[in-house]
Amino acid sequence: MTTSDPTAGPTTADPTRPAPRARRLRRPKGLTAHIILMAAVLLSVFPFVWTIVMATNTTQDIYKSPPKFTFGSHLLENIRHVLNTIDFFGSMLNTVIVATVTTVLVLFIDSLAAFTFAKFDFPGRKVLFGTLLLFMMLPLQLAILPQFILMSNIGWVGMLKALVPPALANAFGIFWLRQYIENGVPDELLDAARIDGAGFFRQYWNIALPMIRPALSFLAIYAFVGAWNDYVWPLIVLTNPDHVTLQVELAQLNVGHTTDYSMVMAGVLMASLPLVLVFAIFARGFIAGATEGAVQGT
Amino acid sequence: MTSPPVTGPAAVPEHRGGPGPARFRPRRATPAGTTARPRRRGLLSYWRQYLAISPFYLIFAAFSFFPVFYSLYLAFQRWDGLGDMQFVGLQQFRFLWSDPVFWLSIRNTLVIWVLSTVPTLLGALVLATLLHSVRRFKGFYRIALYVPNVTSIVAVAIFFGAVFSNNFGLVNAILGTVGISPVPWLSNPWLIKVVISLLMTWMWTGYNMIIYLAGLQAIPTSIYEAAKMDGAGPVRTFFQITVPIMRPIILFTVIISTINGLQSFSEPQVLFANNAANANLGGPGQAGLTTLLYFYQSAFLNNDYGYGAAIVWAFFLLIIVLVAVNWRITQRGRKP
């Protein structure tokens, strides 16, 4: 493989696969790196900690100057307020359903198209791919109103399924996977498979898909998080209050002058934590996959 | 980004021009114009390929292509969303030309884009390099640094609003303990942009770091070993080896960040949601009014859908011009 396009992380058989870099380990430079990395970790984790501080105190504690810096004992009370104000669990269930369906469909549709673009030639290929790139730059908000009219015409307004199709029309996945497949799936392998009589779809299913699993994991996280956190479109299309998603409910907490901040923060915490926890548990494999080749830290 | 390298054993000559309709794209073969190019035969013989990309393109046609062109049609109308449309020709664009708020929103968007993209990508590259160099806690770092990206913009914007609040925010409280008087984070026009940019930087640095890390790990260590033997220090190695090799992947992140950065919308919207009055969209002095937020305000709050569509289309054309200029410059810089 050439090295000119490093997006193809997981080359299959790289003879120059790194030997363990033991020598680097004991040098003081490693310490500097750790210090900088730890500082970055603190910055990225701090907001979660501070959210917990605010969620466990009362609004009055937050408004004090200086505010209370320590954890308080009002978490349950704030959570109760959240549960009384919005339909937290119902909207969370809706969000889980939508995000799961969207992710599965995105993975299938995008990988199939990306595989085709990366490995086959057919009339119109360049034009089709070019359109895709061009449209990636178009603001999605541009489409909101016509999309709404469209949804209304097919009778999907207010229904959860209305959230799925616009999320599928996102070109990033194809862009990212095509890049990966081009270099990560060797032409020889496909060629060999074809000599063995494997058709187009078997080449996709049996050869390409297993090889791009790491890239798929990354796209899965990306798509799932995107669907989970989508805000503007659900806000508009979900007119039926029995079918709203978590973000819409969450934004409901933060309107008007009369903000009960500790309650809002408890809501923010409750809405973010599940995703963060699920991510933290499963991400080890996922991210390790996306950046395959890493020497696993112990 | 797909310039084919000249080396590589992957070309499969025996299949060039072969009878099979579903042919390999000989991407490492000779340039176009030779036998490598599939002859135009019946489109039907490519049905598998078309079938494979059709789900995406059909959805794409219905939910991107059609809506986008419908909005182009809207840009030539005056429409309040309910009543009859009225064709007004280029009038909306003429209004746009002389609308100071539109130009202000463009400036805001560009400033926020620069203030967020530059630190995000630089930070991500540095962190990825450091992470690549260490052995311990790698998994932990990766997850801890990526975690900001799995939070929602709504949640993060609410959080930043609380922390940077002029009167009760944590940041000002900390500054207060060392005797610095409160900084008007959410009312000074520049600081508003800084806060929005910080928010975006916080969310996207880890994400870009992971992408860079993927690239770094594909670089054979032998190259680094050779550099070390030549006596190159870490900084020189970084600039003379890592950055050039990573060029395509950096370009990729620049494109993605540009698209995301120029479309900032939810951040200022949620950050200033408390000032629900029309006038304050985008915060005091409209300093956080991005172009997309202005579009939203015009279309959905002022019921001026034609003008809203004109705003986005003008902005889109502007981006195209920017990208084209950018492209020309980088292409020229590439040639010796």
Add this chain to the structure above:
Amino acid sequence: MDLSRRGFLQAAALTAAASGLTVACGGSGSGGTKNGKNLTLWYWGGALSDKVVAEAKTHFSGSVKLTAASIGGDFKQKLTTTLAAGGSSVPDITGIKGEDIASFLPNASRFLDLNDLGFKKLSSQYLGWKTKLAQTSDGKQIGFPIDIGPTALFYREDLFAKAGVATDPAKVAALVTTWDDYFTLGTELQKKNPGTFLVNNIGSVFDMTVGQGTQRFIDKNNHFIGDQDHIRAAWTTSVRPYTLGLDAKINDNSWNAAVGKNLLTELGAAWHALDIEQAAPQTKGKWRVCAMPVGPANQGGSYLALPKQCRNPEEAFKIISWILSPANDARGFTDAAIFPAAPAAYTMPAMTGPDAFFGGQKIIEVFGPAAKAVPDSYEAPADAAVMAPYKTELTNIEAKGKKPDDAWKDAVSQAKQIARRQGVN
């Protein structure tokens, strides 16, 4: 370019069909029977008393099944898109915010004329100026008034006492009959209470001074009048507290934190009492209300309307006139601080009691007369959009220190442009 919207909708449906999506019931065809049994009501949190709505459900359960939905997000935007799309997702009864009602008037044909359903007979029970704001120039009534927002001056009795000025509502009102009096008093109060401010921001003063007049930014002949003396005067008055150093310049989320701390007064509508109470519960008993300088204005206050698609207009009208009857309207005040648009409610026990947050003051004695004295003004459909640049420029004065005269010029030129865009001449 004579493509109709219908044509585009058909194109949309075709595209959708092509993409293999199930094309279910088309958008248009709900016509026909108008005695549907399932009615939906859209409102937003705090627009109606939830208790009254719940009772309405059981009260009318014999004839229809009423489903009430509290809609989140930007209500106007949701209603507009839903009405534009048509079809069965359009609610049978919907709330419309007071600040949005004018922008729906040009599309009055999307709503039923309540006069046809019997509103004429009831209209005398509601404040005339409020009813008129939901009326087209040819007399169609699209909105049934829910509540109003008569404004008054909220003030901190304890801080007034500390400064040695009168604290009794009637006496304070007598002290501040003009805006100049009010600002003079503010300077005096600030001297005795260092670090405090008279107003939270000057945009809120502008809301009041504009609202006190009978003319706003566009006149009945659809002419832009935002550069005339009445607006200029309102502007000049609003800038005074800024030049006098009485302005707290709060334009972010820190109002909540400030209101219990360093604000001497608040200019606000009746419903604003609840905001203060929730933001600063520790100041209970320290606030009072009195008449605003010059006279009352109105801020907010909503309507109920019946979209054209309403499946059972007669029943729906019965429901809204029941929910908004003076007696039920008065309960809205107790439950959700909704100030009724029906004056008969002002003498009902639900409203005449003392309010502990205001130190036992009977605040209806201030708001009742204010409600009746709100000037009868004309609000054009584009009014809210045209007003926006004035408020933005006022914020620019506060945030950037922009010169008030420059800000005025920019505000007027931008307002003129928006007016032109919106078809005002």
